[in-house]
Amino acid sequence: MMNLLALPLLLMATAAAPYHEGMRPVMGTFARVQIAGEGDGIRLAADAALDEIERLDRVLSHYKPESDLSRLNATGGEAAVVVVRDLYRVLERSLHFYRISDGAFDVTVAPLVRLWKKRAQPPQGEELQQVRDAVGSDLVRLDGDRHTVRYNGRDVEIELGAIGKGYAVDCAVEVLRTHHVSSAVIDLGRTLYCMGSPVTGDGWPVGIAHPLDPEAVAGVVRLINKAVSTSGNYESPHTVAGKRVGHIIDPRTGHPVANQVLSVTVVCDDATSADALSTAVFVLGVERGMRLIDRVPGVEGIIFYRAKDNGYGHRASNGFDAEWVDDQFAR
Ligand code: ADP
Ligand code: MG
Numbered sequence: 224m225m226n227l228l229a230l231p232l233l234l235m236a237t238a239a240a241p242y243h244e245g246m247r248p249v250m251g252t253f254a255r256v257q258i259a260g261e262g263d264g265i266r267l268a269a270d271a272a273l274d275e276i277e278r279l280d281r282v283l284s285h286y287k288p289e290s291d292l293s294r295l296n297a298t299g300g301e302a303a304v305v306v307v308r309d310l311y312r313v314l315e316r317s318l319h320f321y322r323i324s325d326g327a328f329d330v331t332v333a334p335l336v337r338l339w340k341k342r343a344q345p346p347q348g349e350e351l352q353q354v355r356d357a358v359g360s361d362l363v364r365l366d367g368d369r370h371t372v373r374y375n376g377r378d379v380e381i382e383l384g385a386i387g388k389g390y391a392v393d394c395a396v397e398v399l400r401t402h403h404v405s406s407a408v409i410d411l412g413r414t415l416y417c418m419g420s421p422v423t424g425d426g427w428p429v430g431i432a433h434p435l436d437p438e439a440v441a442g443v444v445r446l447i448n449k450a451v452s453t454s455g456n457y458e459s460p461h462t463v464a465g466k467r468v469g470h471i472i473d474p475r476t477g478h479p480v481a482n483q484v485l486s487v488t489v490v491c492d493d494a495t496s497a498d499a500l501s502t503a504v505f506v507l508g509v510e511r512g513m514r515l516i517d518r519v520p521g522v523e524g525i526i527f528y529r530a531k532d533n534g535y536g537h538r539a540s541n542g543f544d545a546e547w548v549d550d551q552f553a554r
Contacts, residue, residue, distance in 0.1 A: 240422035245269035250280050250388055252412035256395070259406035259422045268402035272395040272409060279391040282309050285333065285382040292381060296333075300377035303366065311370050313383060313390050313495075314363065320386070320499040321360040324515060328503035329474040331358050333382040336472055339479055345463050354378075355477045385471075388414045389452060389498025396494070413453045414498045417446040431545065434485040434527035434535050442545040444490065452497035454505040455486030455527075473506050482508040482528075485535060489516065489524040490543070496522070509538055516540050 241261040247254050254276045256269045284290045291310045298304055306314075320328040334354045338346050346354070357378035364373040383390075388411045395409050396416050406419040408427050417427035426445030431453070433439040444451065456469035468479040489501040500522060504512035509528050516524040517540055525539040539545075 242422075243269055245273055247273045247277070249273075249276055250284070250391065250411065251286075252388070253410075254391075254395075255408075255410040256399075257408045257410075258399070258404055259419075264402070265404070268399055268404050271402060272398045275395045275398045276391045276411065279309060279387070279394055282307060283313060283383050283387040283390070285380075285384075292383065295372055296380045299372055299374040300379055303364075303369070303371035303373040305369065305371050308370070309390070309394070311365070311372070313386060314365060314372060314381070315367075316390070316495055316499070317381075317383070317386055318360055318363065318365065320496075320503055323519065324503035324507065326359070326474055327506035328385065328499055329358065329360050330381045330383055330386065331360050331362060331379055332472045332474050333380040334358060334378060335474070335477055336382065336384075336470070339463065339468060339472065341461075342463055345478070351477050358474055358477070385454075385502035386495060386499045388412055389450070389494040389496070392416045392450065392494035392498075409494075411494075413501075414450070414494050415452070416450045416494045418448060420447050431488055431525070432486070433549075434537070440548055442547040442549070444543075444545045446490065449490055449492065450494035450497040451488060451490045452494065452501040453486055453488045454501040455484075471502060471505055480506050483530075484508055484512070485527040485529055487512065487524060487526050489522060491519075491522045500524070513538050513540065 242257050242259055243261055243265045244257045254273055256272045258265050258269055282291045285292050287293060291307050295304050295306055317330040334357050338354050357376050362375040362379045364375060392409050392411050392414055396418060399407055399418060409416045415429060420426055426447045428443050428445055429451055430440040431442050433441040461468060471480045473480045484505050487501045487504045489497045491497050504515055507515055509526050512526055516522050523540045523543040525537055525543050527535055527537045530536045
Protein backbone atom coordinates (compact mmCIF):
# COMPACT_ATOMS: atom_id res chain seq x y z
CA MET A 224 0.00 0.00 0.00
CA MET A 225 1.25 3.42 -0.91
CA ASN A 226 2.14 5.81 1.89
CA LEU A 227 -0.41 8.59 1.53
CA LEU A 228 1.68 10.94 3.63
CA ALA A 229 4.39 10.76 1.01
CA LEU A 230 2.23 12.45 -1.58
CA PRO A 231 3.60 15.87 -2.42
CA LEU A 232 0.15 17.37 -2.12
CA LEU A 233 -2.02 16.35 0.73
CA LEU A 234 -5.20 17.52 2.23
CA MET A 235 -4.52 18.65 5.78
CA ALA A 236 -6.78 17.45 8.57
CA THR A 237 -10.01 19.39 8.60
CA ALA A 238 -11.83 20.19 11.82
CA ALA A 239 -14.10 17.60 13.36
CA ALA A 240 -17.25 17.90 11.30
CA PRO A 241 -19.15 15.18 9.49
CA TYR A 242 -17.36 14.18 6.29
CA HIS A 243 -17.84 11.21 4.07
CA GLU A 244 -14.70 9.80 2.50
CA GLY A 245 -14.45 7.31 -0.33
CA MET A 246 -11.22 5.91 -1.76
CA ARG A 247 -10.32 3.55 -4.60
CA PRO A 248 -7.11 2.47 -6.32
CA VAL A 249 -7.17 3.71 -9.93
CA MET A 250 -4.80 5.16 -12.56
CA GLY A 251 -1.78 3.83 -10.73
CA THR A 252 -2.59 5.82 -7.61
CA PHE A 253 -5.50 6.38 -5.23
CA ALA A 254 -8.59 8.43 -5.91
CA ARG A 255 -10.02 10.00 -2.79
CA VAL A 256 -13.28 11.91 -2.53
CA GLN A 257 -14.09 13.78 0.66
CA ILE A 258 -17.52 15.43 0.92
CA ALA A 259 -18.88 17.59 3.71
CA GLY A 260 -21.95 16.04 5.29
CA GLU A 261 -23.22 12.51 5.73
CA GLY A 262 -26.04 10.24 4.64
CA ASP A 263 -27.07 8.10 1.69
CA GLY A 264 -27.15 10.94 -0.84
CA ILE A 265 -23.58 11.89 -0.08
CA ARG A 266 -22.35 8.32 -0.16
CA LEU A 267 -24.02 7.93 -3.54
CA ALA A 268 -22.39 11.10 -4.85
CA ALA A 269 -18.93 9.94 -3.73
CA ASP A 270 -19.43 6.56 -5.39
CA ALA A 271 -20.60 8.22 -8.61
CA ALA A 272 -17.51 10.47 -8.67
CA LEU A 273 -15.20 7.47 -8.15
CA ASP A 274 -17.10 5.52 -10.84
CA GLU A 275 -16.51 8.42 -13.21
CA ILE A 276 -12.74 8.31 -12.60
CA GLU A 277 -12.75 4.54 -13.24
CA ARG A 278 -14.75 5.09 -16.43
CA LEU A 279 -12.18 7.60 -17.68
CA ASP A 280 -9.36 5.21 -16.85
CA ARG A 281 -11.00 2.71 -19.20
CA VAL A 282 -11.02 5.37 -21.94
CA LEU A 283 -7.65 7.09 -21.41
CA SER A 284 -5.31 4.38 -20.09
CA HIS A 285 -2.40 3.32 -22.28
CA TYR A 286 -1.79 0.34 -20.00
CA LYS A 287 -5.18 -1.24 -20.64
CA PRO A 288 -5.06 -2.88 -24.09
CA GLU A 289 -8.83 -2.53 -24.51
CA SER A 290 -9.01 1.21 -23.74
CA ASP A 291 -10.08 3.73 -26.40
CA LEU A 292 -6.59 5.23 -26.34
CA SER A 293 -4.93 1.84 -26.88
CA ARG A 294 -7.23 1.22 -29.82
CA LEU A 295 -6.23 4.58 -31.29
CA ASN A 296 -2.53 3.85 -30.68
CA ALA A 297 -2.87 0.52 -32.46
CA THR A 298 -4.45 1.85 -35.65
CA GLY A 299 -4.09 5.66 -35.71
CA GLY A 300 -0.99 5.44 -37.89
CA GLU A 301 -2.88 3.60 -40.62
CA ALA A 302 -6.18 5.44 -40.86
CA ALA A 303 -8.25 8.14 -39.16
CA VAL A 304 -9.96 6.67 -36.08
CA VAL A 305 -13.29 7.88 -34.71
CA VAL A 306 -12.83 8.39 -30.97
CA VAL A 307 -15.21 8.95 -28.06
CA ARG A 308 -15.85 12.50 -26.89
CA ASP A 309 -13.71 12.33 -23.75
CA LEU A 310 -10.63 11.13 -25.61
CA TYR A 311 -11.14 13.75 -28.32
CA ARG A 312 -11.43 16.53 -25.74
CA VAL A 313 -8.31 15.47 -23.81
CA LEU A 314 -6.37 15.38 -27.08
CA GLU A 315 -7.63 18.85 -28.01
CA ARG A 316 -6.51 20.16 -24.63
CA SER A 317 -3.18 18.31 -24.94
CA LEU A 318 -2.43 19.96 -28.30
CA HIS A 319 -3.32 23.33 -26.78
CA PHE A 320 -0.74 22.84 -24.01
CA TYR A 321 1.79 21.63 -26.60
CA ARG A 322 1.38 24.93 -28.44
CA ILE A 323 1.49 27.26 -25.45
CA SER A 324 4.52 25.47 -23.95
CA ASP A 325 6.50 25.57 -27.22
CA GLY A 326 6.49 21.78 -27.32
CA ALA A 327 7.61 21.14 -23.73
CA PHE A 328 4.30 19.43 -22.97
CA ASP A 329 3.90 16.65 -25.50
CA VAL A 330 1.65 13.60 -25.14
CA THR A 331 3.49 11.81 -27.97
CA VAL A 332 6.54 11.22 -25.72
CA ALA A 333 5.35 7.63 -25.06
CA PRO A 334 8.04 5.93 -27.21
CA LEU A 335 10.73 8.02 -25.49
CA VAL A 336 9.39 7.18 -22.04
CA ARG A 337 9.65 3.50 -22.94
CA LEU A 338 13.11 3.91 -24.48
CA TRP A 339 14.56 5.32 -21.26
CA LYS A 340 12.97 2.73 -18.99
CA LYS A 341 15.02 -0.19 -17.69
CA ARG A 342 18.31 0.37 -19.41
CA ALA A 343 21.89 0.62 -18.26
CA GLN A 344 23.27 3.04 -20.87
CA PRO A 345 21.65 6.12 -22.40
CA PRO A 346 20.27 5.60 -25.91
CA GLN A 347 22.32 7.32 -28.58
CA GLY A 348 22.69 8.04 -32.26
CA GLU A 349 20.49 6.10 -34.63
CA GLU A 350 18.49 4.39 -31.89
CA LEU A 351 17.53 7.68 -30.23
CA GLN A 352 16.92 9.45 -33.55
CA GLN A 353 14.58 6.75 -34.80
CA VAL A 354 12.39 7.10 -31.72
CA ARG A 355 12.54 10.89 -31.83
CA ASP A 356 11.23 10.83 -35.40
CA ALA A 357 7.95 9.40 -34.04
CA VAL A 358 7.62 12.10 -31.36
CA GLY A 359 5.95 15.49 -31.75
CA SER A 360 2.32 16.52 -31.34
CA ASP A 361 2.44 18.02 -34.85
CA LEU A 362 2.16 14.39 -35.98
CA VAL A 363 -1.36 14.17 -34.48
CA ARG A 364 -4.22 15.34 -36.72
CA LEU A 365 -7.63 16.03 -35.21
CA ASP A 366 -10.76 16.42 -37.31
CA GLY A 367 -13.39 18.20 -35.22
CA ASP A 368 -16.24 17.57 -37.67
CA ARG A 369 -15.85 13.81 -37.77
CA HIS A 370 -14.25 13.43 -34.31
CA THR A 371 -11.38 11.49 -35.79
CA VAL A 372 -7.72 11.27 -34.90
CA ARG A 373 -4.96 10.32 -37.30
CA TYR A 374 -1.25 9.82 -36.64
CA ASN A 375 1.22 10.95 -39.25
CA GLY A 376 3.58 7.99 -38.82
CA ARG A 377 3.21 4.34 -37.85
CA ASP A 378 5.31 4.57 -34.72
CA VAL A 379 3.46 7.52 -33.20
CA GLU A 380 1.95 6.69 -29.83
CA ILE A 381 0.22 8.76 -27.18
CA GLU A 382 0.15 8.48 -23.41
CA LEU A 383 -1.80 10.83 -21.16
CA GLY A 384 0.14 10.38 -17.92
CA ALA A 385 0.62 14.13 -17.51
CA ILE A 386 -2.98 15.26 -18.17
CA GLY A 387 -5.41 12.33 -17.85
CA LYS A 388 -5.66 12.47 -14.06
CA GLY A 389 -6.49 16.16 -14.20
CA TYR A 390 -9.18 15.57 -16.81
CA ALA A 391 -10.66 12.75 -14.73
CA VAL A 392 -10.76 15.01 -11.67
CA ASP A 393 -12.61 17.72 -13.63
CA CYS A 394 -15.17 15.19 -14.86
CA ALA A 395 -15.65 13.85 -11.33
CA VAL A 396 -16.24 17.42 -10.10
CA GLU A 397 -19.03 17.74 -12.69
CA VAL A 398 -20.58 14.54 -11.36
CA LEU A 399 -20.53 15.93 -7.81
CA ARG A 400 -22.26 19.09 -9.08
CA THR A 401 -25.07 17.07 -10.62
CA HIS A 402 -25.48 15.51 -7.15
CA HIS A 403 -25.76 19.05 -5.70
CA VAL A 404 -22.52 18.70 -3.74
CA SER A 405 -20.95 22.08 -3.00
CA SER A 406 -18.23 21.26 -0.47
CA ALA A 407 -15.77 18.51 -1.36
CA VAL A 408 -12.22 17.60 -2.34
CA ILE A 409 -11.22 15.17 -5.06
CA ASP A 410 -7.65 13.95 -4.76
CA LEU A 411 -6.04 11.84 -7.50
CA GLY A 412 -2.35 11.39 -6.81
CA ARG A 413 -0.76 14.77 -7.08
CA THR A 414 -3.74 16.50 -8.66
CA LEU A 415 -6.60 17.83 -6.51
CA TYR A 416 -9.73 19.88 -6.91
CA CYS A 417 -11.21 21.78 -3.95
CA MET A 418 -14.94 22.52 -4.28
CA GLY A 419 -16.29 25.27 -2.05
CA SER A 420 -14.91 25.44 1.47
CA PRO A 421 -14.78 22.93 4.33
CA VAL A 422 -17.56 23.15 6.93
CA THR A 423 -15.27 25.16 9.18
CA GLY A 424 -12.68 27.57 7.89
CA ASP A 425 -12.02 29.45 4.72
CA GLY A 426 -10.75 27.24 1.96
CA TRP A 427 -9.46 23.68 1.94
CA PRO A 428 -5.95 23.46 3.44
CA VAL A 429 -3.60 21.69 1.03
CA GLY A 430 -0.05 20.94 2.10
CA ILE A 431 2.84 21.49 -0.29
CA ALA A 432 5.66 19.07 0.27
CA HIS A 433 9.12 20.26 1.17
CA PRO A 434 11.28 20.21 -1.99
CA LEU A 435 13.90 17.95 -0.44
CA ASP A 436 11.68 15.89 1.84
CA PRO A 437 8.29 14.91 0.45
CA GLU A 438 7.24 13.70 3.91
CA ALA A 439 7.50 17.22 5.33
CA VAL A 440 5.11 20.07 4.64
CA ALA A 441 6.76 23.31 3.50
CA GLY A 442 3.58 25.36 3.43
CA VAL A 443 -0.17 25.30 3.16
CA VAL A 444 -2.40 26.85 0.50
CA ARG A 445 -6.10 27.43 1.20
CA LEU A 446 -8.22 26.78 -1.85
CA ILE A 447 -11.82 27.53 -2.79
CA ASN A 448 -13.04 26.25 -6.17
CA LYS A 449 -9.48 25.74 -7.35
CA ALA A 450 -7.38 22.90 -8.67
CA VAL A 451 -3.78 22.24 -7.66
CA SER A 452 -1.20 19.88 -9.12
CA THR A 453 2.44 19.09 -8.44
CA SER A 454 5.06 17.63 -10.76
CA GLY A 455 8.40 16.53 -9.42
CA ASN A 456 10.90 13.76 -9.33
CA TYR A 457 9.83 12.49 -5.93
CA GLU A 458 9.62 8.82 -6.78
CA SER A 459 13.08 7.32 -6.53
CA PRO A 460 14.03 7.75 -10.17
CA HIS A 461 16.08 4.98 -11.70
CA THR A 462 19.63 5.52 -12.86
CA VAL A 463 21.13 5.20 -16.32
CA ALA A 464 24.95 5.06 -16.44
CA GLY A 465 25.06 6.24 -12.83
CA LYS A 466 22.90 9.32 -13.44
CA ARG A 467 19.48 9.73 -11.89
CA VAL A 468 16.80 9.99 -14.54
CA GLY A 469 13.26 11.06 -13.80
CA HIS A 470 9.97 10.12 -15.44
CA ILE A 471 9.47 13.42 -17.28
CA ILE A 472 11.06 13.70 -20.72
CA ASP A 473 12.17 16.86 -22.46
CA PRO A 474 10.73 16.25 -25.94
CA ARG A 475 13.09 18.82 -27.41
CA THR A 476 16.17 16.77 -26.48
CA GLY A 477 14.72 13.28 -26.23
CA HIS A 478 16.34 12.98 -22.80
CA PRO A 479 14.83 12.97 -19.31
CA VAL A 480 14.57 16.50 -17.94
CA ALA A 481 17.93 17.51 -16.49
CA ASN A 482 17.39 21.07 -15.25
CA GLN A 483 17.51 22.46 -11.70
CA VAL A 484 13.81 22.09 -10.97
CA LEU A 485 12.88 19.96 -7.94
CA SER A 486 9.12 20.41 -8.05
CA VAL A 487 6.43 22.63 -9.52
CA THR A 488 3.04 23.33 -7.99
CA VAL A 489 0.37 25.04 -10.09
CA VAL A 490 -2.95 26.44 -8.84
CA CYS A 491 -5.72 27.38 -11.30
CA ASP A 492 -9.42 26.95 -12.04
CA ASP A 493 -9.43 23.45 -13.51
CA ALA A 494 -7.49 20.27 -12.82
CA THR A 495 -6.75 19.49 -16.49
CA SER A 496 -4.79 22.75 -16.81
CA ALA A 497 -3.11 22.36 -13.41
CA ASP A 498 -1.94 18.84 -14.29
CA ALA A 499 -0.65 19.73 -17.77
CA LEU A 500 0.93 23.04 -16.76
CA SER A 501 2.82 21.60 -13.77
CA THR A 502 4.46 19.10 -16.12
CA ALA A 503 5.12 21.76 -18.80
CA VAL A 504 6.76 24.11 -16.29
CA PHE A 505 8.88 21.26 -14.93
CA VAL A 506 10.25 20.71 -18.45
CA LEU A 507 10.73 24.41 -19.21
CA GLY A 508 12.83 25.13 -16.11
CA VAL A 509 12.76 28.06 -13.71
CA GLU A 510 12.92 31.09 -16.01
CA ARG A 511 10.83 29.95 -18.96
CA GLY A 512 8.52 27.98 -16.70
CA MET A 513 7.74 31.02 -14.57
CA ARG A 514 7.11 33.05 -17.72
CA LEU A 515 4.53 30.46 -18.82
CA ILE A 516 2.81 30.65 -15.42
CA ASP A 517 2.73 34.45 -15.66
CA ARG A 518 1.46 34.41 -19.24
CA VAL A 519 -1.60 32.20 -18.73
CA PRO A 520 -4.45 34.14 -17.09
CA GLY A 521 -5.69 32.77 -13.77
CA VAL A 522 -2.65 30.57 -13.17
CA GLU A 523 -0.42 30.83 -10.11
CA GLY A 524 2.48 28.64 -9.15
CA ILE A 525 5.68 27.97 -7.27
CA ILE A 526 8.88 26.36 -8.52
CA PHE A 527 11.42 24.81 -6.14
CA TYR A 528 14.87 24.39 -7.62
CA ARG A 529 18.22 22.97 -6.69
CA ALA A 530 20.85 25.52 -5.67
CA LYS A 531 24.53 25.33 -4.72
CA ASP A 532 25.81 23.07 -1.93
CA ASN A 533 22.78 20.80 -1.73
CA GLY A 534 20.62 23.85 -1.07
CA TYR A 535 17.46 24.89 -2.83
CA GLY A 536 15.56 28.00 -3.74
CA HIS A 537 12.08 28.91 -4.86
CA ARG A 538 10.28 31.28 -7.23
CA ALA A 539 6.58 31.99 -6.84
CA SER A 540 4.20 33.97 -9.04
CA ASN A 541 2.88 37.24 -7.61
CA GLY A 542 -0.53 35.86 -6.70
CA PHE A 543 0.71 32.64 -5.13
CA ASP A 544 -0.53 32.72 -1.58
CA ALA A 545 0.64 30.24 1.06
CA GLU A 546 1.20 30.03 4.78
CA TRP A 547 4.78 28.84 5.12
CA VAL A 548 5.83 26.45 7.84
CA ASP A 549 9.43 27.41 7.20
CA ASP A 550 10.18 31.15 7.33
CA GLN A 551 12.74 30.93 4.57
CA PHE A 552 9.98 30.60 1.99
CA ALA A 553 8.20 33.80 3.02
CA ARG A 554 9.28 36.86 1.06
P1 ADP B 1 2.66 12.39 -12.23
O1 ADP B 1 1.55 11.93 -13.12
O2 ADP B 1 3.71 11.37 -11.97
O3 ADP B 1 2.19 13.06 -11.01
P2 ADP B 1 3.07 14.38 -14.27
O4 ADP B 1 1.69 14.89 -14.25
O5 ADP B 1 4.13 15.43 -14.35
O6 ADP B 1 3.44 13.52 -13.01
O7 ADP B 1 3.17 13.40 -15.51
C1 ADP B 1 4.32 12.64 -15.79
C2 ADP B 1 4.01 11.56 -16.82
O8 ADP B 1 3.70 12.16 -18.08
C3 ADP B 1 5.21 10.68 -17.10
O9 ADP B 1 5.19 9.54 -16.26
C4 ADP B 1 5.02 10.31 -18.55
O10 ADP B 1 4.11 9.26 -18.64
C5 ADP B 1 4.36 11.53 -19.15
N1 ADP B 1 5.33 12.52 -19.68
C6 ADP B 1 6.68 12.53 -19.53
N2 ADP B 1 7.22 13.62 -20.12
C7 ADP B 1 6.18 14.33 -20.66
C8 ADP B 1 6.11 15.55 -21.41
N3 ADP B 1 7.18 16.28 -21.71
N4 ADP B 1 4.87 15.95 -21.82
C9 ADP B 1 3.78 15.23 -21.54
N5 ADP B 1 3.78 14.08 -20.85
C10 ADP B 1 4.98 13.62 -20.40
MG1 MG C 1 0.92 16.64 -15.09
